[in-house]
Amino acid sequence: MNLFGFALGNLYRRPARSSLTIAAISLGVASIVALTSIAWGFEASWQRANDARGTDLIVTRLASENAMPSPFLADKLQATLKGYPHVQEVVGLLSEMLSVGDNAPPVFVFGWEYRSYLWQHLRLIDGHLPANDTDADIVLGSLAAELLHKKVGDSVEIEGRQFLIRGIFDSPAVVENGAVVMTLTLAQQITDKPGKVNILNIKLDDHASDSVIDDFKTRVRETLPGYLAITSGELVRKNAVVRISKAMSNATTLIASLVGALVVFNTMLMSINERTREIGLLLALGWQRQTIVKLIVSESVVLSLAGGLAGILIGIAIAGGLEHVELMRGKIEAVFSMPFLIAILGLSVVLGVAGGLYPALKAARMLPSQALRQE
Amino acid sequence: MVRIENVALHFDDGKTTALNGISATVEEGEFVAIVGPSGCGKSSLLNVIGTLERPTTGEVYFRCQPYSNIADASLFRRQHFGFIFQSFHLIPTLSALDNVVVATIGCPGPAREHTQRARQLLAQLGLRDRIDHFPRTMSGGERQRVAIARALINNPDLILADEPTGSLDSVSTEQVLGVISEIRQQRGISIVVVTHDPEVSGRADRVVSMRDGKIEPGKEYRQ
Amino acid sequence: MRFIASAVLALLATLAGQSYGADGSDLPSPAALAETMMLARYSAGFEARMRISSVGPDGKQSTPFKVAVVGQIDSQRERLAISGISPPSIRDHSYAAERTADGRIRVIEYGARLPADLLEIEPTTRVFDSALVVWDMLAPWWHWPKQISGGVDHVDGRDCQNIRSVTNAGTPPIPEVVSCVDAKTRLPWRTQLFDRQHILLRTISTRRTMRMESGAVAVRRLTIADADRTVTDVDVYSGDEHYAISAATFAALDYAHPAAGQAAP
Numbered sequence: 001m002n003l004f005g006f007a008l009g010n011l012y013r014r015p016a017r018s019s020l021t022i023a024a025i026s027l028g029v030a031s032i033v034a035l036t037s038i039a040w041g042f043e044a045s046w047q048r049a050n051d052a053r054g055t056d057l058i059v060t061r062l063a064s065e066n067a068m069p070s071p072f073l074a075d076k077l078q079a080t081l082k083g084y085p086h087v088q089e090v091v092g093l094l095s096e097m098l099s100v101g102d103n104a105p106p107v108f109v110f111g112w113e114y115r116s117y118l119w120q121h122l123r124l125i126d127g128h129l130p131a132n133d134t135d136a137d138i139v140l141g142s143l144a145a146e147l148l149h150k151k152v153g154d155s156v157e158i159e160g161r162q163f164l165i166r167g168i169f170d171s172p173a174v175v176e177n178g179a180v181v182m183t184l185t186l187a188q189q190i191t192d193k194p195g196k197v198n199i200l201n202i203k204l205d206d207h208a209s210d211s212v213i214d215d216f217k218t219r220v221r222e223t224l225p226g227y228l229a230i231t232s233g234e235l236v237r238k239n240a241v242v243r244i245s246k247a248m249s250n251a252t253t254l255i256a257s258l259v260g261a262l263v264v265f266n267t268m269l270m271s272i273n274e275r276t277r278e279i280g281l282l283l284a285l286g287w288q289r290q291t292i293v294k295l296i297v298s299e300s301v302v303l304s305l306a307g308g309l310a311g312i313l314i315g316i317a318i319a320g321g322l323e324h325v326e327l328m329r330g331k332i333e334a335v336f337s338m339p340f341l342i343a344i345l346g347l348s349v350v351l352g353v354a355g356g357l358y359p360a361l362k363a364a365r366m367l368p369s370q371a372l373r374q375e
Numbered sequence: 376m377v378r379i380e381n382v383a384l385h386f387d388d389g390k391t392t393a394l395n396g397i398s399a400t401v402e403e404g405e406f407v408a409i410v411g412p413s414g415c416g417k418s419s420l421l422n423v424i425g426t427l428e429r430p431t432t433g434e435v436y437f438r439c440q441p442y443s444n445i446a447d448a449s450l451f452r453r454q455h456f457g458f459i460f461q462s463f464h465l466i467p468t469l470s471a472l473d474n475v476v477v478a479t480i481g482c483p484g485p486a487r488e489h490t491q492r493a494r495q496l497l498a499q500l501g502l503r504d505r506i507d508h509f510p511r512t513m514s515g516g517e518r519q520r521v522a523i524a525r526a527l528i529n530n531p532d533l534i535l536a537d538e539p540t541g542s543l544d545s546v547s548t549e550q551v552l553g554v555i556s557e558i559r560q561q562r563g564i565s566i567v568v569v570t571h572d573p574e575v576s577g578r579a580d581r582v583v584s585m586r587d588g589k590i591e592p593g594k595e596y597r598q
Numbered sequence: 599m600r601f602i603a604s605a606v607l608a609l610l611a612t613l614a615g616q617s618y619g620a621d622g623s624d625l626p627s628p629a630a631l632a633e634t635m636m637l638a639r640y641s642a643g644f645e646a647r648m649r650i651s652s653v654g655p656d657g658k659q660s661t662p663f664k665v666a667v668v669g670q671i672d673s674q675r676e677r678l679a680i681s682g683i684s685p686p687s688i689r690d691h692s693y694a695a696e697r698t699a700d701g702r703i704r705v706i707e708y709g710a711r712l713p714a715d716l717l718e719i720e721p722t723t724r725v726f727d728s729a730l731v732v733w734d735m736l737a738p739w740w741h742w743p744k745q746i747s748g749g750v751d752h753v754d755g756r757d758c759q760n761i762r763s764v765t766n767a768g769t770p771p772i773p774e775v776v777s778c779v780d781a782k783t784r785l786p787w788r789t790q791l792f793d794r795q796h797i798l799l800r801t802i803s804t805r806r807t808m809r810m811e812s813g814a815v816a817v818r819r820l821t822i823a824d825a826d827r828t829v830t831d832v833d834v835y836s837g838d839e840h841y842a843i844s845a846a847t848f849a850a851l852d853y854a855h856p857a858a859g860q861a862a863p
C-alpha cells in the first residue's frame with residue numbers, strides 16, 4: 001500500500017459520500033462540457049459554412065455593438081469591389097429568419113446570387129438547383145426538409161408566396177442544412193428589399209496572399225465609410241449567437257467550477273473532521289505535514305477527477321441528445337476535441353486541488369496530541 | 376538517552392497545570408514505568424518526551440540534542456520513537472499488514488521492502504496468519520501486537536507506551552508483555568511505559584511515581 | 599397602433615439626430631418630450647414586418663397574420679402603407695394613411711387593382727379586424743398642443759415619464775392619451791388611449807426592444823390589451839430602416855385625393 005492506495009481506501013470507506021460528491025461534480029462538468037461544446041459547435045459550423053462557400057472576405061455594413069447591420073444596396077459597391085486586385089467574384093447574399101408555412105419555427109432563408117460560386121458547395125441529395133433566377137423555386141437543406149416534413153415537388157409558403165421545392169441538399173455547414181436557399185432576386189422580392197443584400201461575399205484568386213487580404217481590408221476601411229471588410233473567421237467570432245453561446249458557456253464554466261470546488265471543499269472538510277484522531281495518529285507515527293497534505297489533496301483530486309470523467313461522458317450524452325431534439329435540430333452541433341476534453345480533466349484537477357487545499361492544510365496543522373485525545 | 380530538565384506544561388493559558396517542574400532521565404536500554412493516580416500528568420510527560428507536546432518551560436534533550444533545536448519534529452519522531460496506545464489506534468479500514476505499512480508512507484526506500492519488513496515483524500509477533508485480517512476481526516491482544524509492530528517498523532530507539540495493557544485481559548496482557556520483553560532483549564530498545572498495572576511495572580527496571588504534575592521524591596525505586 | 603408607430607417609428611428613430619434625446623438628470627418638459635417623440639419617428643423610409651396574433655377574453659386564439667408596414671415621416675408629411683403578407687385572404691389587401699395639412703388622419707383601404715377597389719375609411723378602423731388601429735400607428739397625439747406632465751412612473755420595472763396628451767380640436771376619435779415615455783430610448787413603454795368619458799379603450803405596452811444599426815432602439819415586440827380583454831401580440835420579425843419609397847408605395851393616397859369622398863376620382 002502506498003499513499004495513493006491509502007487515499008483510495010479512504011474514499012472507498014465512505015461510498016455514499018464519495019459518490020454523491022462525484023455526482024455533484026459530474027453534473028457541473030457535464031453542463032460545462034455540453035454548453036462549451038455546443039458553443040464551439042456553433043462557431044465551427046458557421047466557420048465551415050463560410051469555408052465551404054469558398055469565401056475569402058465578407059463586406060458588410062458597420063454596426064455598433066449588439067446592433068443588427070441593415071441590408072444595403074449592392075450595385076455600386078459590387079462594381080467597386082470587383083476592381084480590387086485579385087478579386088475573382090463579388091456575390092451578394094441576403095439572409096432572413098422567416099417562418100416557412102404556418103405554425104413552423106422560423107428558419108434561415110438565404111438568397112444567393114443566381115449562378116454564383118456559392119451554389120457550388122451544395123451536394124444535392126434529390127432534385128435540382130433552381131433552373132433560373134426568377135421562377136419561384138427553392139432548395140431545402142436536408143435538416144430543414146426533415147423539420148418541415150417536405151420533399152422535392154412539394155410547395156411551401158414563405159412571406160405569403162408559394163414556392164416549389166426543386167431540390168434537397170447536404171452542406172458541410174449545419175446552418176445551411178437547416179436553411180432554405182433561393183436566388184437572391186427571389187429573396188429580395190419576398191422581403192421587399194429590391195437590390196439589397198446583407199453581405200457581399202468576395203472570392204479571391206489563387207494567388208491572393210494574406211497581405212492581399214490585409215490590403216483589401218485597409219482599402220475598404222479607408223475608402224468606403226460605413227462598410228467593413230472582414231474574413232469569414234472574424235465574422236463568425238462576431239456572430240451574436242456565437243458570442244452569446246460562448247458567454248453562456250463561460251458563465252456556466254465559472255459557476256459550475258465554483259460550485260464544484262465548494263462541494264469538494266465541504267466533503268473534504270467533513271472527512272478530515274471525522275478523521276481527526278486518525279490524522280493525529282499519522283502525525284504521531286512520524287508522517288510529515290506535507291504527506292498529510294498530499295493525502296488529503298490526492299483524495300479530493302481523485303473525487304474531482306472521477307467527477308470530471310463521469311461529467312465528460314454525461315456532457316457528451318447531453319450534447320448528443322440536444323442535437324436530436326426537434327427544436328434544436330440543425331441549429332446546434334457539438335464539437336469535442338481532445339485538447340478540450342484534456343482541458344476539462346485539467347479543470348477537474350484544479351477543482352480538486354482548490355477544494356481540497358484548505359482542508360488539507362487544516363489537517364496538517366493539527367496538533368497530534370490534541371487530535372489523539374479527540375473522541 | 377533522554378534528559379528532562381525542569382519541564383512544566385500548562386494548558387488553557389496556564390489555568391490547567393499538567394506538569395509542574397519535572398526533571399528526570401531515561402538511560403539507554405532502560406525500561407522505565409511511570410505510575411500515579413489519574414490526571415497526575417503521566418500521559419503529558421510521555422507526550423513531551425515523544426515531541427507530541429511542547430513543554431511550556433524547561434527543556435528536554437535526546438542524546439544531548441535539545442528539543443527546541445529540532446527542525447522537523449515529525450522526522451525526529453519517525454527516526455527515534457515508537458508509540459503504543461491503550462486504545463490501539465488502528466485504522467479500521469486497513470488490514471493488519473497495512474496498519475503497519477502505513478507508518479512507512481513517506482519514508483525513503485522502496486515500498487516493497489517496507490511491506491516485507493512489516494510481514495516479518497508481524498510473523499515475529501505471532502500474527503503470521505492474521506496479516507490480512509482487519510482490526511474488527513482480531514482480539515485485543517492481537518490488535519495491540521499489530522500496534523507494537525507498527526511502533527517497531529521504523530526501528531525506533533525508544534518505545535513510548537501509554538497504558539498498553541489497559542484494555543486487555545490478563546492472558547493478552549501476558550502475551551503483550553512477553554513480546555515487549557523479547558524485543559528489549561533482541562534490540563536493546565529503551566521503553567517508557569505509563570501503567571496502572573503492577574504486572575507491567577513489576578517488569579520495569581525502574582518505577583517512577585507521579586502526583587500532581589510532579590515526580591514524588593523518594594518513591595522512585597529500582598528493581 | 600402604437601406598435602407600428604413604435605416599432606416602425608422606433609426603427610425610424612434611428613434616423614433622428616441624437617440631439618433630440620434627453621441627456622441629463624433633469625426631466626425635459628412634457629412639450630419638449632412630445633416633440634422628441636415626434637422627431638424620433640422621422641424617417642425617409644422604413645419597413646417593418648410583423649406577425650400579429652391575439653387571444654380573446656375566452657382564451658381562444660385567432661389565426662395569426664403578417665403585415666408589412668412602410669412609412670415615411672418628416673416635418674412635411676406623415677404617411678404609412680400597411681399591406682397583408684399572409685394568410686392568402688389578406689394578401690393584396692392594403693391600407694394607406696396620412697396626416698393631412700389640417701392635422702386630420704386619412705385612411706384608404708385598397709386592393710390589388712388600383713384605383714378600382716379603393717375606399718376611404720374611418721381612421722379608427724381596425725386593420726384586418728385585429729387590434730391594430732391605423733390612427734394609433736400614426737401617433738397623432740404628439741402634435742397636440744396640450745401635453746401635461748404626469749410624473750415619473752415604472753412599467754415592468756423600467757423607469758419612464760408619464761405624459762398626458764389632450765385635445766379638443768374638432769371631434770377627435772380619441773381625445774386623451776397617456777404615455778409613459780423613456781426619454782433615453784425615446785420609446786413609450788406604455789400608451790393608454792381614453793375615450794371622451796375617460797374610459798380606457800386600450801393599452802399598448804412595449805415588451806422587447808432591439809438596437810438598430812444606427813444605434814437607436816426600436817420596439818421588437820409589443821402587446822395591445824383591449825378593453826374587452828383581448829390581448830394582441832405584435833412581433834416585428836424583419837425590417838429595413840432604409841426602405842426605398844417608390845412612386846407606387848403611396849399611390850393609393852394620390853388616387854383618393856383630397857376630397858373626403860368614398861371612391862377614386
Ligand SMILES: Nc1ncnc2c1ncn2[C@@H]1O[C@H](COP(=O)(O)OP(=O)(O)OP(=O)(O)O)[C@@H](O)[C@H]1O
Nearest residue numbers: 386387391392393412413414415416417418419420
Ligand atoms: N490538551 C489538554 N488540554 C487541557 N488540559 C489537558 C490537556 N491534556 C491534559 N490536560 C490536563 O492535564 C492534566 C494531566 O493530564 P494527563 O492526561 O497527563 O493525565 P494522566 O496522568 O495521563 O491521567 P490518566 O491516568 O487518566 O490517563 C489533567 O488534569 C488533564 O485534564
Ligand SMILES: [Mg+2]
Nearest residue numbers: 417418419537
Ligand atoms: Mg493518560
